[in-house]
Amino acid sequence: MEFRFTEEQQMIRETAAGFLADCSTSAAVREAMATESGHDLSLWRQLCDDLYLHAITLPESMGGMGLGYVELVAVMEQMGRYLACSPFFATVGQALPALQLAGGEAATPWLERLLAGETAGLAWIGREAPGCDAVTATCTPTADGYRISGDYRLVVDGHTAGLLVLAARLPDSRGREGVHLFVVDAEHAGLHRQWTPTLDQTRHLARVQVDGLELPAEACLTGDGQGGAILEQVLQLATVALAAEQVGVAQQVQDLAVQYTKEREQFGRPIASFQAIKHKAADMMLRTEVARSACYYAACVADEAWQGGALADELSEAAAIAKSYCSEAALLNAGEALQMHGGVGFTWEYDVHLYFKRAKASELMLGNVSEHREALARLLLDEGEQA
Structure with missing residues (x-):
């Protein structure tokens, strides 16, 4: 299967990337993370009022953009790349799908509050x-x-x-x-x-x-017997969104490492010219691309699940595949980036350690690599027994 963003999806991705490159700089991230809230309220207001990204999955009938999870994943990837200190994942990636899937008409007043920019x-x-x-x-x-x-x-x-x-x-x-x-x-x-x-x-x-x-x-948003199934679907959708963020982390630490090795000289030449460094960079790129492929496939399945399509039953499998690959790619790439930076990679002045911490924390969130691979094994064994 060949995956390509549509022109509209590519525009959303580029818009998010351009905005975050300007507003979620290293200085802005460090300033926001030092506060108790953990995010810059002005950044959130711009995401809502100027870009309207918080309304990606809200229906047009409510004033939202009426889009799906491919578009959301495109934005989440850039959130991870620029370490955006924002309540976007908590609001749009977790709470909003819970309200939309569970609430029906009862959720409308609450969704309107989110549309207005509440977290x-x-x-x-x-x-x-x-x-x-x-x-x-x-x-x-x-x-x-x-x-x-x-x-x-x-x-x-x-x-x-x-x-x-x-x-x-x-x-x-x-x-x-x-x-x-x-x-x-x-x-x-x-x-x-x-x-x-x-x-x-x-x-x-x-x-x-x-x-x-x-x-x-x-x-109460759920009737008898519905809440558990809805919660698990919400968590699977959130897992896909988090996997996209991890792809952004993997890509950014790769770029930071390559850029540093081009500037750092040893024995009279840039260390990027050393074969061992080239091998590390190639492995990082391979991990990032494999993770991106898994994530984009999961985004298509999540889109089907969101709209009640034919692939909805494959969401748990696709989410587990994406999260296991993306967790591993982000964490291993961040570790390699620290190594390629040498001793300065661990210092406060460089951003690599911030990405490493995000990679490790997100690897544990919503199930680690081993848990998702065990879940995949159970799915495969169950299918084999049924066959």
């Missing part, structure tokens, strides 16, 4: 486990709605989001069974948020504690 986050992780097994918060039905209690970890931009989508399960339920998705204003009483400093300073995570949070019935 959002998705909270589901209570313990280390894949998919719905990570949900430990409980939702107990009451006379007027639900009472939610639980402790959410690793919520991307959860401490600054304007609204939160919470996953919780009915008491004594397991797996997909009994999982519901709720939407709540982040300032609601009974909800406590705290920034959790981590390895990757360019993406801030938070802990969200919910103790007896009372919500009306309309805050």
Whole structure:
């Protein structure tokens, strides 16, 4: 299969790249990551008001762009390349698909808030486990709605989001069974948020504690038996978006390393002329291109899933392939870039260490390489048994 961006998709990609090259510079990233919010609000406003990128997947009937996941992946790749300190992934890559897939008409007021530029986050992780097994918060039905209690970890931009989508399960339920998705204003009483400093300073995570949070019935976005399947689909879509960001990281550290080796001289000539350095650069390029191919294929499958197309059933497989390849490419390329920079690669003055930290943190987010390859093995074995 030959993949080519359409003229419109290429224009979106180039627009995002040009904007981020100007606005998400090394100095801007370092300034934003040092703040508690972890992002520059003016950058987010420009992404929304000037470029309208936050509305890529929102339907035209609501005032959105009405596009799909190929376009979103094109933008996310540039987000990774320029280490954009922005709530874009949390809002557009995680919370927004949860609202669109789960909410129906009930989600319209919340989607309108996102269209206006408000930020959002998705909270589901209570313990280390894949998919719905990570949900430990409980939702107990009451006379007027639900009472939610639980402790959410690793919520991307959860401490600054304007609204939160919470996953919780009915008491004594397991797996997909009994999982519901709720939407709540982040300032609601009974909800406590705290920034959790981590390895990757360019993406801030938070802990969200919910103790007896009372919500009306309309805050529940999912009906009986739907929440678990919807949450898993949302996580697969988010995995594809994160894989695209990793492709951008892999590409940028490759470019930084090659540029440095052209400038650094040893024994009277640039170290880029040494055969060992050429081999490293060639391996980096190969990893990046393989990862990009896997990611773009996953984007096409995600687009089908988003629109209810024929390839929707292949989303879990495509997401696992993309995330495993892209995680490995970003992390190995970042490690090679550090080596090619020599001792200065570890110093604060160079940006390579920032990309290395993003690569490592994103490798662990939404399933690491081993977990996704195990998932692929299970899929293949199940298909073999059925055949």
